[in-house]
Amino acid sequence: MSHPDYYKLLGLSRNASDEDIKKAYRKLARKYHPDLNPGNKDAEARFKEVSVAHDVLSDPEKRRNFDQFGDPAGPQAFPGGAPPGGFQGFSFEDLFSGFGGGGRSGPERGEDLQHTLRVGFRDAFQGTRVTLAIQRTETCRLCHGSGEGPGPKGACSTCQGRGHLERGLGFFKSRQPCPQCQGSGRSAPPCPDCQGRGRNPSTDNVTVAIPAGVEDGTRLRVAGKGEAGRRGGGPGDLFLHIQVEPHPRFERRGANLYVKLPITFTEAALGAKVEVPTPEGQSTIKIPPGTQGGSKLRLKGQGMPVAKSTQRGDLIAEVQVVTPEIRDERSKELLRELASLNPEDPRDKVWR
Ligand SMILES: [Zn+2]
Ligand SMILES: [Zn+2]
CATH class of the missing domain: 1.10.287.110 (DnaJ domain)
Structure with missing residues (x-):
């Protein structure tokens, strides 16, 4: 063939x-x-x-x-x-669609744009500025969004000047206003720059301030950076959906940060001062004598900043008591002696 x-x-x-x-x-x-x-x-x-x-x-x-x-x-x-x-x-x-307005004649606001933006833990802690290359449309500079090219208006080529179109066949035939000339029967040639769409693709560098303390799932709005409007309508907005990357050490809950704090049996029993990591480095935390595993020790104001405020959350250290692995006889003897000096039954407190 x-x-x-x-x-x-x-x-x-x-x-x-x-x-x-x-x-x-x-x-x-x-x-x-x-x-x-x-x-x-x-x-x-x-x-x-x-x-x-x-x-x-x-x-x-x-x-x-x-x-x-x-x-x-x-x-x-x-x-x-x-x-x-x-x-x-x-x-x-x-x-x-997109040609001379598709039949609707009033100004139409541009569509909103949605983007996902991943933010590192550190940037979420300190706040940052990012510049993004956003693919959007802007109002055609040549025709200022009308979609009409230079030259005199002639009979509309779409409807041959009739101002309406007939659709369907026979009994089901229906009339509708011509979408290109909006019923006037006359139209200008399409703008050579935008082919009558009234807007052109563009890449905009958009700089966005990410506030310190930004939370995962936050939606930031950048006004006017969505698609260009049609027929004099304003532009849409750009929405950034923030994903904050997790930190390997800190678990974030709101503005509070949780960190695991392993301590020895001796530190738990006698109390101690130990170092604990914070988002800015480290701090000293006081372990009171007789601290139990699972206790939560709080460092006030050492968590994440609260976005758009001067407040900060807390850093909460979750105590894990590490049981020593005793292999030598001398240590075993000492522990048995310790037990005989302190003959308490921890199950007593729970069950009786
Ligand atoms: Zn027409
Ligand atoms: Zn144009």
Whole structure:
């Protein structure tokens, strides 16, 4: 089976990009769409051709096969067979969305953007500033967002000046205002810079202050850094969802930090002063005589800062009493002697 030159059908060269293919297809499909050309058999045939061309060229495998073998199905194509797969074209609405406003005429605020931002423990403790390259859209500088290009307004090419479109067939035929000219029947040519969309892709470097004490799950709003608005609408906002990386040593609960504090049997019994790590280095903590395993010792104000305040949480040391492993006879003797001097039964306190 011989295939038409799909590139020629879309008016493209062989090295056209995916974006070129999409644009060329949208343009031709708008021109030949059956809804816009009721009863026009030529337009219907052309619409089918460009749909097939787009179907082939937008599929990387079919396109490769076509480039290499002249057949989208590849070298072992069935004689007389059609290219596999159905049309994967755009719907009527897709063809007009983002073109001249898609039928809605009022100003429309831009969409919000959402990003996840991972913050290290240290940065969450101290606060930091980060600069992010944000892919967004900005209002077209050439047409100031109207989507209209220079030149006089002529009869709208979408509705041929009628101001409305007819959709459906026979009994189910319905009329709707033309989305391109919004019913006026006249329209300017699309802006050459934004192809009528009114906004262009841009990359913005956005600097964000991360407050000291920021918590996992915090949502920071950067006003006006979402997508550009349409037809004079304001831009959307950028939302940053903060993920704070955990620390291997400190467990964070709100503004308090928990740290495990292993102490010896002797330190627990007699009391001691020991070093404990803090987010800033270390501090000395006093272990009172007779401290039990599981006790919580608190260092006030040595936890995380509370975001947007001057307060700080506490550092809480959770005591773990480490039982010594006694191997030598002399130590065993001493422990037995110690036990006989202190004949208390800890189970007494719990059970009686
Ligand atoms: Zn129109
Ligand atoms: Zn423009």
